[in-house]
Amino acid sequence: MTEKVFRYIEEHESEYVQLLKEMVELESYTPDVDDVSALADFIKKFAESRGLNVFVKEFEKAGNGLLITMNEQASMLPVAFTGHLDTVHPRGTFKEPVCRTEDGKMYGPGTVDMKGGLVIGLLIMSALKDCGYISRPVRFIMIPDEELSEGLSLEEGKDFIRNNARGCAAAITLEGGDGKSITVGRKGSIRYKVYIKGRATHAGSAYAQGISAIKEAAHKILAIEAPSDQAQITYNCGMIKGGTSPNTVPGEAMFTLYNRYWKLEQRQIIRDHVEGIIAKSYIEGTESSFDIVGERLPMDATEDNYALAAHISFVSEKYGFGPLEPKLKSSGSDASYTTMAGAPSVCSVGPSGGRAHSPEEFVNLESITKRAKMLSAAIIELPENFGAK
Ligand SMILES: [Zn+2]
Structure with missing residues (x-):
């Protein structure tokens, strides 16, 4: 199964780079709620075209959130991805063209924080679906206002994450990472x-x-x-x-x-x-x-989080992507809420890149397929009773 999924990922690389470009061009500054919802709608159409199920979550003051699912009837515990649709960049921050690619790097608002991560999750789900993976439910929770700490969707947004992460064997937040470390705890x-x-x-x-x-x-x-x-x-x-x-x-x-x-x-x-x-x-x-x-609230560095990090690191090394060292980070992310929901959680396993929150923000395109492979292998090879309480 793992080899088959790897092949799918390689064969679809250019398609998903193009998808990322289109998602970056749909600018989605958190307070511009219609823009955020337009991106959600674009992703919904894409996910549905891949045979995935999509639920649109509306919030009173924030843009729309999404819950993308597959295999919901499977008997083993689910795996959840989390990510955010919004960016910190007001429209006009990036000169035209908003998105450009140079030397394997794609520049633009949200490339690494975190539309690159959204694309990785979509690629993994499409690959698992197409290759016949049916062991576990896999879901992707997308939030419209992470950059404002859920300041628009409020408790409803945080609950949307917690409720969909509760009971999962693993919750993986696809914020950008360096490919050498994996976040198991964050400050509040x-x-x-x-x-x-x-x-x-x-x-x-x-x-x-x-x-x-x-x-x-x-x-x-x-x-x-x-x-x-x-x-x-x-x-x-x-x-x-x-x-x-x-x-x-x-x-x-x-x-x-x-x-x-x-x-x-x-x-x-x-x-x-x-x-x-x-x-x-x-x-x-x-x-x-x-x-x-x-x-x-902080992401508590629980034993479960360390155990999930160790599993992902083991699989990463096994397939030649190198080990990942568990780390504590000062900045916050939605992994706080998946941890609070009791799911083994990790963060910062999305694409590598740099200059997040600046007009020079970029993502390293080669990291998209690398992380997609690493994480799909980690899901396929997750021990059967992992995360069972
Ligand atoms: Zn982010």
Whole structure:
């Protein structure tokens, strides 16, 4: 079966490179929900043309998501892929032509993050289907707003991932990777906006009556960031605004706060620390409030995740793609939600490339078929009771 699938993948390489080009040209910046839905519709038509089943998930404020399935009646535990349809690039970020290929690299919005990964999953499913693989259900969960941490689809989006990953033998998130490592854990984050009110007065004649919101912000930021530790929790004030003129005591200030952490139990430590400092006034007379503007829970580095990574690495080495080292990463992904659903989960096994989130973003085209082969072999050769609880 594995050899047959490899042949299918080789024979269809150019077709899937073309598919990737068309998907990149359908720009899908997260807030442009109609664009995201147009890409979902394009993928739906493609998947259906390959005999796969497609369910369209509509969200109130986000573009459409997709659930692509095959073999749903099979008796062994399912395998799920996850990926996202959106990119971080507003239309117009990339000069025409939006997508171009040079020296085996394809440049364009979302090439490596993560339309290349979407194409790998589609190629694997088509190959398995055509080669007669019927042992397990295989599904692909596609989310419309991962780049905003599901900030538009909200709990419904996260539930869409969790519900479809629950009970799976393996959940594989196809974010880009380097081909040498495999992500088994990721940090979580809570994003805050903090607002401070003081009293604006003339900084010369009425200095004593002024209450500086900026000075209060400075105290708070230093206190909040003080315990930052790269190995545990980090706090970062990335933006600050305040005041109206050089000779006015600033009556208002605002700053943003981002943090990263590893373990679910650290979430409460962060909230207590940050919100305790926000509640306290360093400068008498100031008042502070906050909003939580986004949140991503961590991907816990479970034993199951390590076991799945070890299996994929074993198969990868067996077929000449080299071993993959399990790694913990600082950035977030939807693999947090598949892990929370109890499925053995890994991330960063999609294509290699670089400059994600920049106008020079690219994917190495040869990595598309390599990863498609590696992962289809990992699915075909997944031990029968793997992931059974
Ligand atoms: Zn991504």
